[in-house]
Amino acid sequence: MCAARSDVGRVRSSNEDSLDFDAETGLLVLADGMGGCNGGEIASAMAVNIVSNEFRQLALTLPQEESSTPGLSQVAMRLCTAIAKANREIFQLGLLQTHLSGMGTTLVTALFCGARVTIASIGDSRVYRLRQGHFEQLTVDHTVVQEQIEYGLITPEQARFAGNRGLITRALGVEAGVEVDVQEQPVLPGDVFLLCSDGLFDMLDDQEIQFMIDHAEGDLDAAAHQLIDTANHKGGYDNISLILARAN
Structure with missing residues (x-):
């Protein structure tokens, strides 16, 4: 079961977030774009559309049984291939259309396959899991403040109010290649x-x-x-987007 919502917020004039979920493939995708001249909207929409469509095609060629080779599963490798294609196409469009130069986007995906979920992330959009009363952030933010936390320069509490908390260190589409964090996690019934x-x-x-x-x-x-409404009530300084999914 899934629910999704995206809202422009109370301050921004346009929504640069994009999202999609595909019940057939089990893929959830969310992106938060950046760049002037509508570049953010274009980058996030391209990321979501390309990853979703490319994975749908790649999934048709998946073997019936997984290989026992150590490392990422075939499903995860197909997802990485789709993300790499999105990165190339966004980057190439930025080169071809100078007013879109430098556009990019964050990206998070959750791909459900049997009793496993494959999570991929770039930037500071997040994936959380609620399991048996324990709420946990599964992704690591690719931000300046996260690096400062890791070096012991600031605490997580201080990071919440840091003026540079929105500066990301990794994004999809800004360079010819991109590093993607990928993890595969077991899924239990009732996980959200x-x-x-x-x-x-x-x-x-x-x-x-x-x-x-x-x-x-x-x-x-x-x-x-409720999450969107409360975020707006507290200021809604940015676009607000989310996907919720519960494992049966």
Whole structure:
């Protein structure tokens, strides 16, 4: 079961976030674009469309049984191939159309296959998991403040209010190649996964997000609306997008 919502927020004039979920392939995709002259909107839309469509085609050629070779599964490798294609096409468009030069986007995906989920991330959009009362961020932000946390220069609490918290160190489409964080996790019945842009978690802390999901008592649509509405009530300084999915 999935629920998704995207909102422009209270300050921005346009929505540079894009998202999609495909029940047939089990792929959830969310992107938060950046760049002037509508570059952010274009980059995020391209990322979501290319990754979704390319994976749908690649999935047709997946073997019936997984190889026992150590490393990423065939499904995860197909997902990485789709992401690499999106990166190339966004980058090439930026080269061809100078007014779009430098455009790029964050990207997070969650691909459900049997009792496993493959998570890929670039930038500062996030994937969380709520399991048996424990709410955990599964992705690592590719940001300046995250690096400062890792070097012990600031605390996670200080990072929430840092003026440079929106500076990302990795994005899709800004260079010819991109490094993607990929992980494969087991899925348990009842697990709830949240994909979201920074417009959500900049307004709400993890405890607030978990409370609203719990308070919805399994109604993911209600949880999605409550999260967006509360983020807007707190200022809505950026576009706010999220996908919620529960494993059966």
